Amino acid sequence: MTLLRPPVEAGGVTAHDPNAPMTRHSTWFLAAALAAPFAAAPARAADPFNEVAEKANQKMVKVFGAGGFSRLNSYGTGIIISPDGHVLTAASQLLDTSELVVHLYDGQRLKAQVLAVEPELDVAIIKIRVEGKKIEEPTGLNLDYFDFAAAAKRPPAETGDWVLALTNTFEIALRDEPLSLQRGVVMARTKLAGRRGVFEFPYTGDVYVVDAITNNPGAAGGALLTRKGELIGVVGREIKNSLSDTWMNYAIPVNAKVDIKEVVKTKDKDGKEKDEEKVTTVTMPDFVALGMQGKYKNVTRPKTVLGEGGYHGIVFVPNILDRTPAYVEDVVPGSPAAKAGLRPDDLVSFIDGEPVASINVFQTWLKKNTRPGQVVRIEVRRGEALQTIEMTLGVPPKAATPTPAPMPK
Template sequence: MIRFLCLLTIAVGVSTSHAQSSLHPWAREAQTKVAKIYGAGGLKELEAYQSGFLVSPEGHIATAWSYVLDVEPIVLLDDGRRFEAEIIHFDPAIEIAVLKIEASGLPYFAVPKTRTVNYGDPVLAISNLFNVATGNEPASVMQGTVAAIAPLDARSGTFETPYRGDVLVLDLIANNPGAAGGALVDSDGNLVGMLGKELRDAATGVWLNYALPADVFRKTIGDIIAGRVATTTQTKDPMLPRNESHNIQSLGLVLVPDVLETTPAFVDEVIEGTPAYASKLRPDDLILLVDGQRVENQRSLAKLLRTIDRRDNVAMTIQRDTEILTVVLKP
């Protein structure tokens, strides 16, 4: 359990030309690989921006999965170029996503296979915290060290985060608005982690400053970029007809009332003797993915189910309390 306070924060890069010239060349190079991401938010305590970093020369960007990505986001690169980004896929278990912009020949981070940092190693956190970099200004840089490596036990509001593996605990302020999804690099400018979202320790309520180690998300990013994720295709005998209701008869699910365009796909009731009942789905389960495809709301769930043949199994990724589970509904 993480219970560490932040000890030191040193800002070593800001958006002025003087600050850029004072950075070591590899630090400035790392800044060019960090992107500014703008999406949903704008309400009280919900900032509409965060950070990400390039992981391929063809415009693939890794970032934290959050409410900011409830809409297709806008991405600004270090040189000020602006792109409409597509959300390729996300992994709810480690809460990261991969975006794609139409560009090529971009500078990018190689994601390491193994963990290359340890306790006490110096690091730089590069992100667009507080939305300081709004155009072609470089992302902000903070200097610190890895204070510890420990399992994550954290919450956001009343919800506990699903990831329980090791994180890099940092002695710099990495939990400010906009920092989530930023890059953590070592003293040579190599990627070692992704800055985490704003979370509190589950036991003490202390704000956490941490990064997800790069080796944890390397395979996920590689699978997404390579297309090794499930896709769906239109069939002649869809799981759902066009006039489906909240009670998805063919599966045995009753969802909560669909009162808004963004109503989440929460299960309200499971009908006994149906595929949903046999798969042990429960009321209050939140459906996140169907056959590997993101479920944004109840309407997108219905749209996805219409692309699946009623004779095929349906794999669903759900969130149940703090767990991320996969269930298979067999017709």
């Protein structure tokens, strides 16, 4: 390294004398030269997210619906995906009410209605209703929104990317109060199906696993964003690792897809009916596009012979209301429910992808759509965790024939 020496005057022109000895002034010049690049660059503060959060908050809603009793919250979060008031949220019992309500960022309280639900993706689309207008009519709201089609075309987030989660966790916000903002890092993008038996859950596609504690009560349906405020995922529900008893914090990517196997009736060359397995791919962008138009159709499940339905052996709590939640009070020993592992205090939420709003809904659906020997998939809420259980229905037990009393002699 060549050390600069102090300049000397030569004929009125400043020049450097290569033979001049080093002085303390030389040392000062050297130190100043080395320090200059660092002094010129001001220290960078942490990137603020208040602007991003404020803009994103205007594209979110607080959702209020069914629940409010043991382990079932009556509040959640939604993402506005059209200026006309279409909202993407999580599929849950919260939506099972005719009194569904959303709160906008400016404090407006408006009713909403479910347009489409896809249990396999664990998402739903609702639409804000305006008094005096039909659900299919334009609302005229002209809301700020996330362009979902554009979001689905962006490259996915990568491991190590910083992300933001905007949710109504713990019902911290009402009316015009802002949602909660959390910052974290994408730990992995992985298939939830790889953890079947550990995380029991109906959704089996890719998820973003994040290192922030995002999946709290009320957070489901919230937005996972980039640091620029771009939508990249939908915050999921609360699920627990049944082996380690730990919670998983995740979001479903906006370009998620799942393959669903179904059995359809076809005819062979002789005209005889036969069962044929078919795989249908369901994508989040297709669900959103068709759901907003009211044209989304769920995957058709195989129809069964109508009859008395299969036997399950579940003893529900007393059915004293029109919409008594389907809580399990007991299971008959040795019954299909006992063999499948159902327990007292389980809450039956879905059966074969159909929401179970009450005990009556469960019993009616079972009687209409099942028969002995059929396998049904039941999603239950157990404590704070979700469990998916397969149960093989049995033959309804015969009622005991009363023994006639002996004739008096």
